[in-house]
Amino acid sequence: MDAERTVPDGLEVRGSRREDAAGFVALMEAVAAEGRWIGRELPLDHDERREAFLAGIEDPEHLSLVVVRSEEVVGSLGLHHDGIGHAELGMLLAADVRGRGVGSALLAQAIAWADAHPVVHKVTLQAWPHNAAALALYRRHGFTVEGVLRRHWRRRDGELWDAVVMGLPVTDRQA
Numbered sequence: 001m002d003a004e005r006t007v008p009d010g011l012e013v014r015g016s017r018r019e020d021a022a023g024f025v026a027l028m029e030a031v032a033a034e035g036r037w038i039g040r041e042l043p044l045d046h047d048e049r050r051e052a053f054l055a056g057i058e059d060p061e062h063l064s065l066v067v068v069r070s071e072e073v074v075g076s077l078g079l080h081h082d083g084i085g086h087a088e089l090g091m092l093l094a095a096d097v098r099g100r101g102v103g104s105a106l107l108a109q110a111i112a113w114a115d116a117h118p119v120v121h122k123v124t125l126q127a128w129p130h131n132a133a134a135l136a137l138y139r140r141h142g143f144t145v146e147g148v149l150r151r152h153w154r155r156r157d158g159e160l161w162d163a164v165v166m167g168l169p170v171t172d173r174q175a
């Protein structure tokens, strides 16, 4: 396994399993509670998130990965193929495992999955402009900024936030 994909001792990246659903929802709840990094905000609809997670595991056009520490879910990545070549990326890590290359290891696996699926020609994502760690991570893996959606997403407090749109065409890499 190359260095890009190595995670620190005690952590493991693996495909998601049905029994990870509760841990995934708890992780998303914790990150949503921070209020700064992901689109989801509290209160989280636990049933809806659980069903979406389980559907992602069943769907062969969806990549679902988790990072576990003694089977506790401390990270997750989802890559959802829309059926016409775009795979939308979402990822999140527990606060205490950030900044140690785990995001990089997860993302490398997702890009490898896209490379191996010729039906996918592009990986896409959105990030908040203030999310410096996410933007740095995506740039380092070859994503470029394709635009900014101005005052696009309404937060629960009524604020309208911009979103940075990034993309990674994978067809060149597949050739």
Ligand SMILES: CC(C)(COP(=O)(O)OP(=O)(O)OC[C@H]1O[C@@H](n2cnc3c(N)ncnc32)[C@H](O)[C@@H]1OP(=O)(O)O)[C@@H](O)C(=O)NCCC(=O)NCCS
Pocket: 031, 037, 038, 091, 092, 093, 094, 097, 098, 099, 100, 101, 102, 103, 104, 105, 126, 127, 128, 131, 132, 133, 134, 136, 137, 140
């Ligand atoms: C974004 C996230 C997935 C990144 O994963 P990570 O494991 O923390 O990131 P890594 O350790 O692999 O490093 C990411 C890069 O960001 C850099 N970085 C970290 N914090 C930074 C900061 N505050 N400002 C600038 N760069 C920063 C690191 O130096 C690294 O860049 P480098 O490899 O070129 O040195 C993770 O921080 C996270 O889950 N955050 C909360 C949820 C979230 O933001 N999800 C993404 C929504 S778009």
